[in-house]
Amino acid sequence: MTVRLYRDDSFLWRFTAHVREALDIDGRPAVVLDQTAFYPSAGGQPNDLGSLNGVNVIDVIERADGEIVHVLAAPLHAHDVSGEIDGARRVDHMQQHSGQHVLSQAFVTTAELDTLAVHIGADECTLDLPSPRLTPAAVERAEDAANQIVFEDRPLIVRELTDAEVACLPLRKPPKVTGRIRIVEVEGFDWSACGGTHVRSSAQIGMIKVTRTEKRGNTTRIYFRCGGRALADYRALNQLAAALIESFRMSRAEILPAIDRLRDEAKAMRKELAEAQSRLLEYEAQELLREHTGVIVKSFDARFARDANSLKFMAKRLTSGPGVTALLASNAGGRAHLCFARSADVKTDVAALLRGALNTLNSPAAKGGGSPEFAQGSGPAPDAASAQAALDSAVHELAKSG
Numbered sequence: 001m002t003v004r005l006y007r008d009d010s011f012l013w014r015f016t017a018h019v020r021e022a023l024d025i026d027g028r029p030a031v032v033l034d035q036t037a038f039y040p041s042a043g044g045q046p047n048d049l050g051s052l053n054g055v056n057v058i059d060v061i062e063r064a065d066g067e068i069v070h071v072l073a074a075p076l077h078a079h080d081v082s083g084e085i086d087g088a089r090r091v092d093h094m095q096q097h098s099g100q101h102v103l104s105q106a107f108v109t110t111a112e113l114d115t116l117a118v119h120i121g122a123d124e125c126t127l128d129l130p131s132p133r134l135t136p137a138a139v140e141r142a143e144d145a146a147n148q149i150v151f152e153d154r155p156l157i158v159r160e161l162t163d164a165e166v167a168c169l170p171l172r173k174p175p176k177v178t179g180r181i182r183i184v185e186v187e188g189f190d191w192s193a194c195g196g197t198h199v200r201s202s203a204q205i206g207m208i209k210v211t212r213t214e215k216r217g218n219t220t221r222i223y224f225r226c227g228g229r230a231l232a233d234y235r236a237l238n239q240l241a242a243a244l245i246e247s248f249r250m251s252r253a254e255i256l257p258a259i260d261r262l263r264d265e266a267k268a269m270r271k272e273l274a275e276a277q278s279r280l281l282e283y284e285a286q287e288l289l290r291e292h293t294g295v296i297v298k299s300f301d302a303r304f305a306r307d308a309n310s311l312k313f314m315a316k317r318l319t320s321g322p323g324v325t326a327l328l329a330s331n332a333g334g335r336a337h338l339c340f341a342r343s344a345d346v347k348t349d350v351a352a353l354l355r356g357a358l359n360t361l362n363s364p365a366a367k368g369g370g371s372p373e374f375a376q377g378s379g380p381a382p383d384a385a386s387a388q389a390a391l392d393s394a395v396h397e398l399a400k401s402g
């Protein structure tokens with residue numbers, strides 16, 4: 001069985017080993033060593049990366065028989081190897097993993113909530129708690145408790161104990177194995193059965209920061225960052241705040257009220273604009289009804305483009321009275337929008353006209369449908385001529401039927 005060097009020294013970046021087995025994993029070369037400092041993906045913690053004799057290790061897997069398999073970017077032609085761990089990645093994972101132990105226990109001590117699941121991602125880490133409602137104050141209490149442990153610089157003690165010795169400890173969760181069990185203790189605060197890599201003291205975790213929470217059914221997902229990740233996140237947020245302060249030319253305390261005012265003003269302006277657009281569409285519909293009888297054909301070019309909802313509003317308005325068939329088109333953003341409608345007393349099947357018009361666009365992405373009384377569709381159109389051609393096709397079919 002592979003000797004796991006990282007269990008005795010999580011800060012071991014270089015080691016030597018002998019290749020015991022060469023194999024293939026999904027078309028990639030791979031090796032099993034007699035000993036390794038590479039941590040495999042397990043327990044929610046990602047695997048290490050690095051190299052063996054200069055060949056990149058792109059994945060590390062724990063096989064069903066307990067062996068650790070190193071998946072390589074290229075074949076390794078050697079029996080003896082020198083391994084090197086990506087130390088920055090390892091330290092980041094240790095900060096997140098050790099921070100998770102502390103934060104999970106902080107939620108136990110401040111809110112009596114045990115952690116259900118853990119994930120250490122490339123950007124954010126999460127832990128799931130058995131509570132559908134977790135107040136901001138409760139989250140802050142746990143966050144404060146966790147960071148207090150960081151400030152106290154408590155040692156993280158790793159040791160292997162017997163079942164009897166483990167039974168005397170206040171573990172957060174019962175171990176999944178028996179026999180010799182690896183226990184990671186944050187001195188006097190948390191005891192967990194864990195095979196992962198950890199920092200030497202709580203101070204090496206750095207700041208523990210909850211970034212957001214998310215309700216997920218009967219549970220709450222806590223998103224957090226520790227150490228270097230927390231610093232990078234704070235730096236990004238501080239740069240954003242500085243940019244807003246510079247842009248608005250006001251103090252940090254004034255930014256949120258200013259944004260609230262802008263949001264309210266934008267909402268009011270959108271409402272006014274929608275009302276003005278409705279009045280304009282009503283006016284245009286009345287003009288078309290005065291200028292035309294029976295069949296009304298109108299194409300809007302890019303300068304006066306109408307979206308699908310505007311065409312629908314106008315078509316419905318034009319056909320609200322008797323004796324009208326409305327064939328409307330608009331070209332905007334590289335698409336032709338078509339909207340066909342008829343009055344209740346007209347027998348034309350506008351859905352059939354729409355199908356023919358969409359075929360004129362000659363694209364599988366041209367789609368639409370509707371009923372004999374009303375139909376809408378759109379498709380790619382590089383210019384206004386394409387939309388006009390589709391409209392002309394419908395007019396031609398209408399003339400043939402009528």
